[in-house]
Amino acid sequence: MSVYDKLLADMKDAMKARDKVRLGVIRGIKSQIMNAKVADSNHDLTEEQITDIIMKEIKQQKESLEEFKKADRQDLVADQEAKLKIAEEYAPKQMSNEEVQKIVNETISQVGAESMADFGKVMGAIMPKVKGQADGSVINQMVKKQLQS
Numbered sequence: 001m002s003v004y005d006k007l008l009a010d011m012k013d014a015m016k017a018r019d020k021v022r023l024g025v026i027r028g029i030k031s032q033i034m035n036a037k038v039a040d041s042n043h044d045l046t047e048e049q050i051t052d053i054i055m056k057e058i059k060q061q062k063e064s065l066e067e068f069k070k071a072d073r074q075d076l077v078a079d080q081e082a083k084l085k086i087a088e089e090y091a092p093k094q095m096s097n098e099e100v101q102k103i104v105n106e107t108i109s110q111v112g113a114e115s116m117a118d119f120g121k122v123m124g125a126i127m128p129k130v131k132g133q134a135d136g137s138v139i140n141q142m143v144k145k146q147l148q149s
Contacts, residue, residue, distance in 0.1 A: 003050050003090055004033065021079070025086040029057055051132045054090050061087055095134045103129055104142045116147050 001009075007026055014023040032053050037045055045053075061084045068076040095103075107126045111118060122143050130139065 002047060003054070004045075007033075007090060021082055022086050025083050029054060029087065029090065032057060048132075051092060054087065055132050058084065058087050058091055092132045095130060097138070100130065100134045100139060101142055104139065104146060108143070108146055113147060116144070119143060119147060122147070 011026045065080045
């Protein structure tokens with residue numbers, strides 16, 4: 001079952017269960033998918049494009065969560081955490097920190113990076129390998145740590 005089909009099935013289930021939070025998150029993702037489809041001259045989107053849209057939504061929700069925490073809005077934090085958890089159900093399985101660290105180490109060796117001057121080359125080589133499977137900010141921190149030591 002494709003991610004889009006799962007979204008549609010889960011949307012129907014959320015409607016039947018009257019789960020407003022889940023329904024809102026799913027509708028938001030579905031809306032973004034439909035907007036991307038219209039922007040692409042009504043061509044069907046690939047699984048990779050749909051995954052990119054979902055990852056973008058998750059990133060936006062994480063940023064909102066951080067802002068709510070900074071503003072000490074606990075009422076909004078709990079709601080945003082629930083929405084984030086629902087959106088993450090549609091994302092690909094995330095790599096563990098150990099798996100990401102292994103890829104970072106391998107890529108630094110392959111590229112021959114020795115200092116922070118090589119940061120861009122390393123990130124450019126890593127990101128296609130882990131697309132959708134690891135958080136870019138986590139990778140960024142790991143690469144910086146490795147290149148600074």
